[in-house]
Amino acid sequence: MRKKKDRAWYIFFVIPLLFIFTTVVIIPFVIGIGYSFISWDGMPLNDKTFVGFDNFIRLFSDKRFITSALHTVIFTVISVAVINILGLTFALIVTSKLKIRNIVRTMLFMPYLIGGLILGYIWKFIFTDLFKMIGETTGLNNFFFSWLLNPKYALAAMIIVTTWQMAGYIMIIYINGIQGISEDVIEASKVDGAGFWRSLFNIKFPLIMPSFTICLFMTLSNCFKIFDVNVSLTGGGPSNSTEMMAMNIYNEIFSLNNYGYGQAKAIFFFVAVASITLIQVAITKKREVEM
Numbered sequence: 001m002r003k004k005k006d007r008a009w010y011i012f013f014v015i016p017l018l019f020i021f022t023t024v025v026i027i028p029f030v031i032g033i034g035y036s037f038i039s040w041d042g043m044p045l046n047d048k049t050f051v052g053f054d055n056f057i058r059l060f061s062d063k064r065f066i067t068s069a070l071h072t073v074i075f076t077v078i079s080v081a082v083i084n085i086l087g088l089t090f091a092l093i094v095t096s097k098l099k100i101r102n103i104v105r106t107m108l109f110m111p112y113l114i115g116g117l118i119l120g121y122i123w124k125f126i127f128t129d130l131f132k133m134i135g136e137t138t139g140l141n142n143f144f145f146s147w148l149l150n151p152k153y154a155l156a157a158m159i160i161v162t163t164w165q166m167a168g169y170i171m172i173i174y175i176n177g178i179q180g181i182s183e184d185v186i187e188a189s190k191v192d193g194a195g196f197w198r199s200l201f202n203i204k205f206p207l208i209m210p211s212f213t214i215c216l217f218m219t220l221s222n223c224f225k226i227f228d229v230n231v232s233l234t235g236g237g238p239s240n241s242t243e244m245m246a247m248n249i250y251n252e253i254f255s256l257n258n259y260g261y262g263q264a265k266a267i268f269f270f271v272a273v274a275s276i277t278l279i280q281v282a283i284t285k286k287r288e289v290e291m
Helices: 002-035 054-059 063-094 100-111 117-137 151-179 183-191 198-205 210-226 228-234 245-255 258-288
Strands: none
Touching: 002 063, 054 258, 063 151, 063 210, 063 245, 100 151, 100 258, 117 151, 117 228, 151 210, 151 228, 183 198, 198 210, 210 245, 210 258, 245 258
8 A cells, every 4th residue: 555655656746747858858859850851940931841861961061060069079078177187186185184174165066056157257257357457467468368359268268167167066976976985995995005096096986986977977968068158258259269069059040040950950969969978978887897
């Protein structure tokens, strides 16, 4: 009788979530697949022309889309590496015997609570007005200038803001992994003469591989899909030098009114990100078993 009641409560809570997920995600995604095979400007009264796979073939000759894909890959590779290195470093610091570790943990996590759009506008002021003012005051104009007007520095600015936002959250996941390691294991390694670095690489890292799997998955997917910071911080500029794939898709649909072609880009983007993240999870999961 109790099992039936538990199952009834389970169904009671799950069905609304399944309904919302189906109506908000599954159905629009399926409709979007249909749109990717047509040519349409988004106007309800205009005709929709079936073009088959032409939209997908067109992707590979679209220089702006290919350039945005290259920007996204560069941005993602650097951001994922920096975010995970900093997140793990912060986790090791706040799980040590540092007296103010709780304060440090709170301060490092707080940027994640701020929305990406707001963060972008805040840092936009810093990288333009504040940097320019500091450069004029100190004379260090070679470093302190409006970064967002320089293509290379604008991309670096995006990496800095994204890292500042996500490193604290990734730190929390690594903290949970580190705190899950038995103290007996650490003490045994010390008795056997293992120093800090040997204990770190031979004991802690293998035991927190599940945390690596989660953190790499989250940073990869979030960095590939970056949009809010891209819009508010650089707007894709200067001269589309920081336009990421998500923003390119948005511009194709809502600025150029190419709904069918833009949807084809979105489907391709989804398949690419899903494939990369699934491969990453498979590789790191295999490492978990081996270790």
